[in-house]
Amino acid sequence: MAGAHAATERRTSRRLPGVVLAVLALAAVAGAVLVVGFRVGFAPVLSPSMSPAFDPGALLVTRPIDARSVEVGDVVVLPRPDAPGERFAHRVVEVDLSRAEPLLRTKGDNNTAADPQQLRITSETVPVVLADVPWIGRVALLGQYAWLKVALIVFAGLCVLVAAKRALRDRR
DSSP: OHHHHHHHHHHHHHHHHHHHHHHHHHHHHHHHHHHHHSOOEEEEOOSGGGTTTSOTTOEEEEEEEEGGGOOTTOEEEEEOTTSTTOEEEEEEEEEEOSSSSOEEEEEOTTSSSOOSSOEEOOSSEEEEEEEEETTHHHHHHHTTOHHHHHHHHHHHHHHHHHHHHHHHHHHO
């Protein structure tokens, strides 16, 4: 009986990497469908300025809406005026639609005052936060390290090679 149990454990331990890879592949496909099919976006929370609504390390799920449809109370993800290439998420506290390009003033929920500058929206759409996933944004933040990206690519390649070797061995 003990031998049968050990054989079952070996088969299970052999299948586990394949199951993990399948789950990760399905998650990647689901993410791609959300991004392409439903125009969903993702943004990690970097600072405590939106606490307690969104804590640092959370991953925000966004969807673009028409820039002229933004309302006070919406949480939007916008480019940082002081740091090109970076974005921030704050709550809209003021909307001015009297011009061709809407002007917004935002404020972090945890900040005592509104952001000092009004932001001119030059795009047709603005990402509005639909939901958040706590802690998952920490994984997204790791992507900013080039060495980690290379390590993940090498690791994925090794996983594919090991899976291919096992598949070929099991066919015999």
